[in-house]
Amino acid sequence: MASDRKIYKFDEVVHHNKTKDCWLIINGKVYDVTPFMDDHPGGDEVLLSATGKDATNDFEDVGHSDSARDMMGKYYIGEIDKATVPLKRTYAPPQQAQYNPDKTPEFVIKILQFLVPLLILGLAFAVRHYTKEK
Structure with a gap:
């Protein structure tokens, strides 16, 4: 029912601008996209950049x-209370940690597991090659 819809003021929505708490305003509706952050094809940065404003144009573009x-x-x-949405946006950068513990370590570990043995093998080859008696 339309009367059961929660109406949010803009000031309530703009505080949800983090990776673990992300809300967007699109076409007058409010969406909690926090569970979708890791799955968004454009990455979580795209969603974070759409916080703190009416993201309708971003979405449609x-x-x-x-x-x-x-x-x-x-x-x-x-729904968003449209009367509370400012006409001009004051820039507030998204609040995302520089280090993402949910993604980075696995990637770094996989790279190191691949590169370290190659580096050791290459070093061993170089030592053997240059210390060989001629």
């Missing part, structure tokens, strides 16, 4: 598919 639009329903949490 990308040309999302019908399935992407259908998916939005599960993240819908309410």
Whole structure:
């Protein structure tokens, strides 16, 4: 029912601008996209850059598919009180940690597991090659 919809003020929504707490305003609706941060094809940075403003133009400019639009329903949490949305946005950078413990360590470990043995093998080859009696 339309009367059951939660109405959010802009000031409530703008504070949800972190990787672990991200809300967006698109077409007058408020979406909690926090569970989608790791799965968004454009990365979480794209979603974070759309916080703190009406992200309708950002969303429409990308040309999302019908399935992407259908998916939005599960993240819908309410409506924005349009009277509280400022006409001009004051820039507030997204609050994302520089180090992402959910992604970075696995990648670094895999790279090191691959590179370290190669470096050791290359070093051993170089030592053997240059210390050989001629």
